[in-house]
Amino acid sequence: MSARVPGPVMVAAGCGGTGRELEPYAGPEGLDGLDFVTRSITLDPRSGGPGPRIAEVPGGLVNAVGLPNPGLEHFLATELPWLVRAGARVVVSVAGSTLGEYADLARRLSRAPGVAGLEVNVGAPDEDGAGLLAVREPFHAAGVVAAVRREFPTDRPVLVKLRPDVSRVVEGARSCHEAGASAVVVGNAVPAAFPDGRSGGLSGPAVAPVALRCVAEVHRALPGVPVIGCGGVRDLPSATAYLDAGATAVQVGTALLHDPTTVARLRAALRPTAHPPAAEETP
Amino acid sequence: MAEERGRAPGAVHVDGEVVASKRVGAYRHLTLTAPGVPERFRAGSFVAVTVAGHVARRALWVHRVRASSAFGPTLDVVVEVRGSGTAWLAALPVGARVTLTGPLGRPFALPRDAVSCLLVGEGYAAAPLFPLAERLRERGCSVSLVVSAPDESHLLSALEARRWVRSVTVLTADGSVGRRGHVADHLHELVERSDADVVYAAGPAAVLAGAAAAAERAGAWSQVAVEVPTACGTGLCHGCPLPVVGEDGVDRVVRACAEGPVVRGDRVRWDAL
Ligand SMILES: Cc1cc2nc3c(=O)[nH]c(=O)nc-3n(C[C@H](O)[C@H](O)[C@H](O)COP(=O)(O)OP(=O)(O)OC[C@H]3O[C@@H](n4cnc5c(N)ncnc54)[C@H](O)[C@@H]3O)c2cc1C
Ligand SMILES: Cc1cc2nc3c(=O)[nH]c(=O)nc-3n(C[C@H](O)[C@H](O)[C@H](O)COP(=O)(O)O)c2cc1C
Numbered sequence: 001m002s003a004r005v006p007g008p009v010m011v012a013a014g015c016g017g018t019g020r021e022l023e024p025y026a027g028p029e030g031l032d033g034l035d036f037v038t039r040s041i042t043l044d045p046r047s048g049g050p051g052p053r054i055a056e057v058p059g060g061l062v063n064a065v066g067l068p069n070p071g072l073e074h075f076l077a078t079e080l081p082w083l084v085r086a087g088a089r090v091v092v093s094v095a096g097s098t099l100g101e102y103a104d105l106a107r108r109l110s111r112a113p114g115v116a117g118l119e120v121n122v123g124a125p126d127e128d129g130a131g132l133l134a135v136r137e138p139f140h141a142a143g144v145v146a147a148v149r150r151e152f153p154t155d156r157p158v159l160v161k162l163r164p165d166v167s168r169v170v171e172g173a174r175s176c177h178e179a180g181a182s183a184v185v186v187g188n189a190v191p192a193a194f195p196d197g198r199s200g201g202l203s204g205p206a207v208a209p210v211a212l213r214c215v216a217e218v219h220r221a222l223p224g225v226p227v228i229g230c231g232g233v234r235d236l237p238s239a240t241a242y243l244d245a246g247a248t249a250v251q252v253g254t255a256l257l258h259d260p261t262t263v264a265r266l267r268a269a270l271r272p273t274a275h276p277p278a279a280e281e282t283p
Numbered sequence: 284m285a286e287e288r289g290r291a292p293g294a295v296h297v298d299g300e301v302v303a304s305k306r307v308g309a310y311r312h313l314t315l316t317a318p319g320v321p322e323r324f325r326a327g328s329f330v331a332v333t334v335a336g337h338v339a340r341r342a343l344w345v346h347r348v349r350a351s352s353a354f355g356p357t358l359d360v361v362v363e364v365r366g367s368g369t370a371w372l373a374a375l376p377v378g379a380r381v382t383l384t385g386p387l388g389r390p391f392a393l394p395r396d397a398v399s400c401l402l403v404g405e406g407y408a409a410a411p412l413f414p415l416a417e418r419l420r421e422r423g424c425s426v427s428l429v430v431s432a433p434d435e436s437h438l439l440s441a442l443e444a445r446r447w448v449r450s451v452t453v454l455t456a457d458g459s460v461g462r463r464g465h466v467a468d469h470l471h472e473l474v475e476r477s478d479a480d481v482v483y484a485a486g487p488a489a490v491l492a493g494a495a496a497a498a499e500r501a502g503a504w505s506q507v508a509v510e511v512p513t514a515c516g517t518g519l520c521h522g523c524p525l526p527v528v529g530e531d532g533v534d535r536v537v538r539a540c541a542e543g544p545v546v547r548g549d550r551v552r553w554d555a556l
Contacts, residue, residue: 014521015519015520016519017519017541021517021519022519024293039521047535049524050524051524053521053522053524054512054514056337056339061338061339063514065520065522068524205338256519257338257339257522258338258340258515259382260296260515260517
């Protein structure tokens, strides 16, 4: 597959706003050339969950934001064109409640100008609460990937984002790769609870060791599959830990909420000039 | 209302320094340098401050900016210690470095004409009304200021403001200074008496909702500064839902930090907040 795998630094889904809010902190280049994963987009608009949506815990955040997004149509008319004009390489995160919805999203996004790739969100920490397709088994995830891949041109990447569950992640990565995923994003908010017991997902520095273990296991078992690490990346050491474990790229989420300049700093620090150009970047 | 507003011209993420820290009643007033923030400030915008060892940021209203001082441009915040983050902030010594982002959010809309304005604030949250009063005065507006608090120690001083507003009313719940009572119980009377064209409110939700309702009854506009707990303050995380009715009459949930914190009072769905 010739699809370019993004990286080495990406904005993680749901932590870059609509892009506009990140621009003031994106450094001299702005969003130009930045691999930007959108918040997860659904067919219909969603207003998100009730407050409080986020609680702070030692080392991270518990969130139950509930995937607020304007729905595909509004996204295509407003947010996407803005991101494309700003020069971002837009990876659209898609989420659905049925296989058909994922396929529909992929079909319509395949025709939208400027979509650099898709990221299939199948690892949400509270799928039931969020009304998303329940993806429990590796073959469920692979089924979604196959449905999306069928609708999306092969010269552009389809990423799949998997839960950092070490007992399932290698099988999940294998099945999804066989189903046509160009790369596997390993890491998401980890299923957790708010102090009052409501369901949510834990993110931030606390989850980095969990996702790192999963990245290492996937890379060891499937050295040919591009892996993108996601969870707790906040500075150069936390990013290089993933790259050293075999990841081709990292995604930055919660750290942007703490310091919106994090991605600009990491892009500068990991600029490929220090290394020979990566193979997947030569046309 | 013919209003002028628009977004603050960009926010910056900078390292600043505590140049003064003063206990005033129950609060701690901090004066900070934060290169680029005072210059961009508009009344009603806030800053998000990094607290050591914490992932979420702490939002604070800007109480005052000085264009120049011995330390260059500075800004003042008023901290009420409530939990670990505000306790850390209040304990910062002079000379300590602080990282902050600002100014954030949509500020108060200013009337284009020299109209009559009532400003109502409770507790530390009244902080942004003081720079607002100054701006309104510069535009020739007639300004009545109401400051309230549970008791005197939680009251922001209106001493200086008396010089440039038409009237100051002070209310405390325990009667330790000014009139005794809860401002939320007196809003209709205060709005009627002021004959205001615009009501500006800052404080707990009950005060804001009351001010919005009283303004509507009196045929005045209202602008309210809403505090919804926020993790980032920058609009990135969608973590601070503010239920509103859009211009088109459709119910929506917007981000309090980015589409607010100041919104028209008649747009907020108070029962869903
Ligand atoms: C727009 C805005 C302006 C504000 N301005 C001021 C101000 O000028 N002075 C002041 O003293 N306080 C202000 N606050 C409230 C202040 O941000 C919170 O009191 C503070 O975050 C509590 O932090 P803590 O660490 O002391 O408490 P903790 O209880 O340790 O906080 C735990 C978590 O809850 C969040 N949180 C708890 N209560 C609130 C709250 N009421 N609002 C927002 N987040 C909350 C914190 O940010 C943190 O993530 C403002 C809040 C907002 C949204
Ligand atoms: C506020 C918030 C919103 C998020 N929204 C999404 C989303 O819409 N889609 C998604 O796939 N992941 C979402 N995530 C998960 C992040 O993209 C990321 O995978 C996870 O938080 C772990 O990385 P981090 O520790 O760098 O944040 C969200 C996380 C947070 C904190």
